[in-house]
Amino acid sequence: MSADDLSRSVAAVRELFDAAACSCALANSDGAALTFTAADGVGATEVIGVEVPVGRGLVGWTAMSGQPVAVRDVRTDARFARDIAESTGYVPATILAAPFFDAAGEVVGVLEVLDPGIDTSGDWPLAVLGTLASQLSAVVAGGGPSDSDQRYSTLGRRIAELVENHRG
Amino acid sequence: MSRLPAWSEAFASDRLPDLPALPLEDAREWAFGGSTGAGVSLAIVDSGIDADHPDVGGVASAVAMEPDDSRDEGYRAVEGPHEDLYGHGTACAAIVRSLAPDIDLHSIRVLGSNLKGRGLLFHAGLLWAVDHGFHVANLSLSSKSESMYAPLHEVADLAYFARTLLVCAANNQPGPTYPSEFASVVSVACRPSDDPWTLSANPKPPVEFGARGIDVEVAWLDGGSTVATGNSFAAPHVAAMAALQAVSDNAACDPAEVIGSRDHPVSCGS
Numbered sequence: 244m245s246a247d248d249l250s251r252s253v254a255a256v257r258e259l260f261d262a263a264a265c266s267c268a269l270a271n272s273d274g275a276a277l278t279f280t281a282a283d284g285v286g287a288t289e290v291i292g293v294e295v296p297v298g299r300g301l302v303g304w305t306a307m308s309g310q311p312v313a314v315r316d317v318r319t320d321a322r323f324a325r326d327i328a329e330s331t332g333y334v335p336a337t338i339l340a341a342p343f344f345d346a347a348g349e350v351v352g353v354l355e356v357l358d359p360g361i362d363t364s365g366d367w368p369l370a371v372l373g374t375l376a377s378q379l380s381a382v383v384a385g386g387g388p389s390d391s392d393q394r395y396s397t398l399g400r401r402i403a404e405l406v407e408n409h410r411g
Numbered sequence: 412m413s414r415l416p417a418w419s420e421a422f423a424s425d426r427l428p429d430l431p432a433l434p435l436e437d438a439r440e441w442a443f444g445g446s447t448g449a450g451v452s453l454a455i456v457d458s459g460i461d462a463d464h465p466d467v468g469g470v471a472s473a474v475a476m477e478p479d480d481s482r483d484e485g486y487r488a489v490e491g492p493h494e495d496l497y498g499h500g501t502a503c504a505a506i507v508r509s510l511a512p513d514i515d516l517h518s519i520r521v522l523g524s525n526l527k528g529r530g531l532l533f534h535a536g537l538l539w540a541v542d543h544g545f546h547v548a549n550l551s552l553s554s555k556s557e558s559m560y561a562p563l564h565e566v567a568d569l570a571y572f573a574r575t576l577l578v579c580a581a582n583n584q585p586g587p588t589y590p591s592e593f594a595s596v597v598s599v600a601c602r603p604s605d606d607p608w609t610l611s612a613n614p615k616p617p618v619e620f621g622a623r624g625i626d627v628e629v630a631w632l633d634g635g636s637t638v639a640t641g642n643s644f645a646a647p648h649v650a651a652m653a654a655l656q657a658v659s660d661n662a663a664c665d666p667a668e669v670i671g672s673r674d675h676p677v678s679c680g681s
Contacts, residue, residue, distance in 0.1 A: 274527035298524030304458065304497040307522040307529055308552045311584060312499075313640040315626075341584065348555030350526050369640055373584035 252401070253354075254283035256375055260368065261360030263335060266290055268302055269352035277302060277353060284357070286331030293331075301338050305353045311341035311373045333357075339368055341376035375405060439608060443655040448511025451654040454548040455507070455647070456536040457500030459493050459520035466505035466630040467516070475520040476535040478528050485528060486535050493520055498632040502639065503551050503647040505630035510607060510651035517545060521552070530559035537566045537590075541573045546657065549650040550596075551580040551643035553588035563590045571595040578650035580642040581618045592617040597653070601625050601645035610652060622648040 249267060257265035264284030268277035276297060279290045297303040305312060315337045335357035345351050354376045359368060378401050452471070462470040472490070479487040495501045504516055521536035522529070533554055540548040548570070554563065567590045570577050579591035581600045591598045598617050601624025602609065611621040624645030631637045 270526055274525045296524060297526055299496055301497070304499055304522070306526055307458075307497075308499065308643070309529075309554055309588065310552060310580060310582060310641060310643050312643060315638040317637065344555045348557050348559075350529075373582075377584050377586065 249281040250283060253281045255405075256354070256356065256372075257283045259371070260339075260356045262356045263358035263360075264290075264333070265354075265356050267352060267354050268295065268306075270297075270306060270350055277306060280352075286333035289331040289333075301340055302353050302355060305340040305342050305355070306350050309342055309344075309350060311339075311369050311376070313337070313339045313369050339372050341369070341372045343376040378405065443652065446511075446655040446658045448514030448651070448654050448658065450658050451511070451547065452515045452517060452545045453507055453511070453650060453654050454517040454519050454540040454543075454545040455500050455504045456519045456521055456533070456540060456548055456550045457503055457552065458497040458522040459495040459500045460504045460516065460518035461495045461498075461501040461630075461632065461634070462492065462518070464501050464505065464630050464634055466508060466636070467501060468508050468512070469516070470504070470518050471515040473518040473520070474539060475523075476532045476539070477523060478525060478532070484535070485531055488535070488539060493518070495632065496520070496522060498630075498637075499551065499643065502629035502631060502637075502644065503549055506607075506627075506644060506647040507549065507651040507654075510648065511655050514651070514654055517543075519548075530554045530556045530563070534559065534562045534566055537563070537570065537577065540577075541566065541570045541575045544573070545575055547576045547578060547650050547654050549578050549647050550590070551641075551646050553580065553582045553591050555582075555586060555588050560589055564593055564595075566590075567593045567595045576650075576653055578646050578653060580646040582642065597649060599646040599649045600642045601640070607648055608652070610649065620649050621645065622652075624648070 253265045253267050262284060264282060264286055266279050266282035268279045270277050276294045278294045279292065282290045295302055297306050301314060301317065317335065317338055337358050338355055339359065340353055340355040342350050342353050354372060356372060361368060459475065460467060460470050473493050475489045475493045476486050477489055478485065500518065507514060507516065519536040519539050521532040523532060533552060537548065567577060577590065577596040579596045579598050581591045581598050582588040590596050597619055599620045599622055600618045602611055602621035603625055604623045607623055609623050613619055613621060622645040624642055625640045626638055627644045628636055629639050629644060
């Protein structure tokens with residue numbers, strides 16, 4: 244199953260950020276929701292397949308705005324907490340999220356990192372996540388997840404290479 | 412590896428010495444002295460504003476752009492109070508209010524419940540800001556859509572000629588985004604600083620200004636706050652400063668003429 248490659252790439256991103264979890268949500272064809280397609284870490288099993296409306300929550304904001312964002316203390320946001328808690332039973336304190344796009348510039352999905360273990364008071368995590376997300380866009384360009392076998396494989400290799408290069 | 416969001420590198424601490432700095436207190440007093448933002452209208456084109464949030468202090472008007480396939484233009488403008496769908500618009504509004512306590516804030520909500528047509532609603536929101544003669548519009552959003560390049564370019568030009576200053580957040584990711592890279596708007600990225608009055612100019616556009624946007628405590632949903640990072644939060648700082656200088660004791664230009672000052676690289680703040 245090619246989605247395994249995407250899962251491996253998400254796992255690599257989680258490891259890079261020393262995060263509790265990392266997940267990737269892809270926009271549904273009707274544009275009204277995003278579906279978590281790959282995840283690694285706490286709540287990963289529960290979140291895969293979960294559909295979240297784009298009209299609320301940090302993932303929705305990231306997709307709608309086209310802007311990466313990092314938010315700490317999301318537990319203070321009752322509406323956000325419901326989104327996640329209902330999906331996975333895990334409520335993070337910190338979320339980094341970055342959108343990615345197809346070749347025409349339309350939003351394809353969102354890559355998010357939950358509770359990174361690195362020092363998030365710095366300013367590089369969002370740059371790294373944005374760069375990784377742009378790699379997703381290069382691979383996913385041209386369509387959604389339904390016909391993405393080859394793209395998943397390529398994505399997995401690219402993310403793994405990026406992580407390895409970072410370690411090097 | 413860069414340690415700053417894309418477009419923020421020009422404002423990295425090791426590069427700032429390349430930029431001439433103004434005497435901070437004198438420059439601020441000259442630029443903003445006597446100004447509270449009174450008499451200036453500033454639109455937040457975003458996810459809506461929670462007008463009841465204590466850090467927002469109310470809004471002068473609110474409109475939501477909503478998809479409507481029954482109309483030729485594909486959307487309708489719904490005027491009246493609305494909620495903030497995400498918290499982001501409230502965060503931007505509160506940043507402006509913190510610097511310009513007497514400014515007239517206007518909420519133009521362009522984010523809805525569907526990704527389809529988001530560029531159209533961005534465009535509609537900007538057009539609303541221009542048609543209603545707002546002095547400044549903050550757009551902490553961007554589009555990479557090729558199909559929106561021309562429409563957004565057109566409305567950005569309309570804004571320029573109508574003297575509505577568009578202050579746009581650059582995207583933290585590589586690649587072009589619109590309208591933040593157009594010459595007719597002011598493009599902003601975040602830079603390290605705890606000082607909300609920090610303002611740096613980048614002599615190498617398209618991103619022209621750097622302002623506080625890293626680990627900023629911002630207003631959020633349900634009357635609360637959170638700590639956030641993004642160019643989204645730098646733009647409203649610059650939007651507010653552009654508004655303030657327009658009505659300061661030494662006002663030499665209106666907000667739209669901020670664009671004319673972009674070729675004078677300066678760095679203010681810590």
